[in-house]
Amino acid sequence: MPKTQLAFPQEQCSECPIRHRAVCARCDTDELEKLESIKYYRTFEAGQTIVWAGDKMDFVASVVHGVASLTQTMEDGRRQMVGLLLPSDFLGRPNRETAAYDVTATTDVQLCCFRRAPFQDMMLTTPHVGQRLLEMTLDELDAAREWMLLLGRKTAREKIASFLSIIARRETSVQNIGGAGEVAFDLPLTREAMADYLGLTLETVSRQMSGLKKDEVIRLEGKRHIVIPDFEILMDETGDDSDGGMPE
Amino acid sequence: MPKTQLAFPQEQCSECPIRHRAVCARCDTDELEKLESIKYYRTFEAGQTIVWAGDKMDFVASVVHGVASLTQTMEDGRRQMVGLLLPSDFLGRPNRETAAYDVTATTDVQLCCFRRAPFQDMMLTTPHVGQRLLEMTLDELDAAREWMLLLGRKTAREKIASFLSIIARRETSVQNIGGAGEVAFDLPLTREAMADYLGLTLETVSRQMSGLKKDEVIRLEGKRHIVIPDFEILMDETGDDSDGGMPE
DNA sequence: CGATTTTTTGACTTACCTCAACGCAGGTGG
DNA sequence: CCACCTGCGTTGAGGTAAGTCAAAAAATCG
Known part of the structure; x- marks a missing residue:
């Protein structure tokens, strides 16, 4: 386990490399300010587990830097990756308490985390977050379906x-x-x-x-x-x- | 090709069997009235194609009765199903002009169709439709990920x-x-x-x-x-x- | 009751898996 | 600085689950 200190810059939202692609893409200045107040950054080294399936997960997040993967594991150890999160991709599910999949950093990763409860509130009060999340989820579903063709045929x-x-x-x-x-x-x-x-x-x-x-x-x-x-x-x-x- | 006339009842929304599970689940009476004004029913016999991938698709829909499947086909004929739509499931993607997959009725099917343009408007003006659709899409994504484990491992x-x-x-x-x-x-x-x-x-x-x-x-x-x-x-x-x- | 579609079963092939050995960095510590 | 790990990646030999091709059996339908 290397002891390198990860040094990703802590950005202002306005300077953020994923500002226009992530879940915050559609937010106006006001909304961005609200988001800014509930966000915090976390970093993980390559190989570290971010959350285990079944763990309580009190945040959702955007991947800012690096790559994370979602995997499912069967009792006998067979493993299938079911999601690959690149910068701007969204991690976690609003209205869900516990993680459904193991999440692992496959490279050094920086997440922009939002506390779950206030994030959920924002989804109810400001439309742009929910709208963008729907769009991103539909894109992920399309990607999952391509992936199913790959796996099956x-x-x-x-x-x-x-x-x-x-x-x-x-x-x-x-x-x-x-x-x-x-x-x-x-x-x-x-x-x-x-x-x-x-x-x-x-x-x-x-x-x-x-x-x-x-x-x-x-x-x-x-x-x-x-x-x-x-x-x-x-x-x-x-x-x-x-x-x-x-x-x- | 059997010439049976399909006879599904044309329901009022209030009498609809999927009223509380479909994309309209969260709608109040006002919203339901709006939906009612842009909806129409279509039926398909088992085996019929509902839309071909690439076709223009000017509606989105809920499956009311029956089962429909989404499939992808490779040039050499290999086929993979990537979605199985049961009653209450949603078909189509708002903001997308053309179908991404072949959609086939695997049993006799009744759809509750919404014209796409007014449906998209509703998603912007009334929050409940978009919220419910996000929830349903997240559920589908989870199902797709289970399915990926099945296909891969x-x-x-x-x-x-x-x-x-x-x-x-x-x-x-x-x-x-x-x-x-x-x-x-x-x-x-x-x-x-x-x-x-x-x-x-x-x-x-x-x-x-x-x-x-x-x-x-x-x-x-x-x-x-x-x-x-x-x-x-x-x-x-x-x-x-x-x-x-x-x-x- | 034949014609057609759908399903089952059989014999054989093959793409991928399993098990095992080996190569090659990159770090660590004597 | 070199021997020694340890973590990845490559390569080989042999086995097997699922695919392919073919034909029979059942179900469906006009």
Whole structure:
């Protein structure tokens, strides 16, 4: 357990990197002030558990920096990731006392936490928070449904390619994807966490990564840094429709 | 294609069987009146497609009677169900023009449709609709996450047992489940639709059903009628935690 | 009562899992 | 500075759950 002190800046809301994408995106100055008064920051090191399923959870939060994962575990140890929270994603459920899933920091994480009771009040009194949360929840539901297709019907190779394309899209918010430019990013997950995401074993993940590398769909620089020479070629491996889909 | 005329009663909202569970659950008399003015009923026979993915969809709806399914299809024909809509469930997404998934009536279905534009207006002006929709969407997201565990990590036998327990819970709204009473219900899905739900082939579904029958976990009366002599024994086959979980 | 759809069952194949060994950093402490 | 861990990741050999292909049996329907 490394003793590094995490040093994320404590932002004013107006300076916050997720100001316009998180649950507070639609808030006006007044509303933001209210939120500011019930918020506090917490940080977690990579690998730490943020909450255990079943624990009392007296806050909800936005991920400001880093990546957190939601997982479910069966009695015999089989594990499935059911949520991957990147910056601006929302954690927790208003009107729910206890956490439904294990939440783990997969990288160093900073959360912007809101005490649950006052947050719930705000949802009743100011419409913009609830409206934004509905929109975000609907987006998550869509993502969950894509994920279900992946889990239920895709081959191991397609799963890996799909996962890489999802991470590439979200990490490189650049919209140069689509054209056949080179894309590079760091994987925020271990092979084991990838396996939990994809419903595979870590050995299969490793083998398929090697396979994609051998076929020059991806390049590996170190274990975690991925270079995608041609995004189109990766997309061909995902099994998804070639035309964009996903109209907004 | 049978030419039976579907005859579901056209209800007043006040008489509606899903009045207190659907998106309108929280509405007061005024709000209900507004909803009533933009609603209309539509019926579909078992097997009919309600909308195709990509089609323009100028309504949202509540399922009043019957069962509908959302499915995704890959280019080569692999299919995954990603939503199963039972009475009171909500169909469609406000602020979205086109359907994201194929929607099919798996039994005869009656929908209570709301024209999309006025429905969106209502969501902005009256809080109760949006609040209820958020709650329902969060519940669906939880269900999707259970489903992801099933797809990613459960064995074929566990998948079947889990599916049967889910349907049993929702079809027999009776809360006599939990005690070891006999439970009986009709499957609203063909073997093929079950396979699409579970990420299996229909042959595997059939084999596992036969297996559960041979082991007397279930009885089959006809192909569609299921009797569960002891719900506890079925639950033991699902792979889920023995203790209830799911506190609400 | 045939025709068609749905379901079951069987024989064989395969994609992924399991178990096991090995490689490679990165830190730690003598 | 080097030996030694420890945590990740890779690779190999062999097994198995579920898929595929094929055909028969049941149910449904005109």
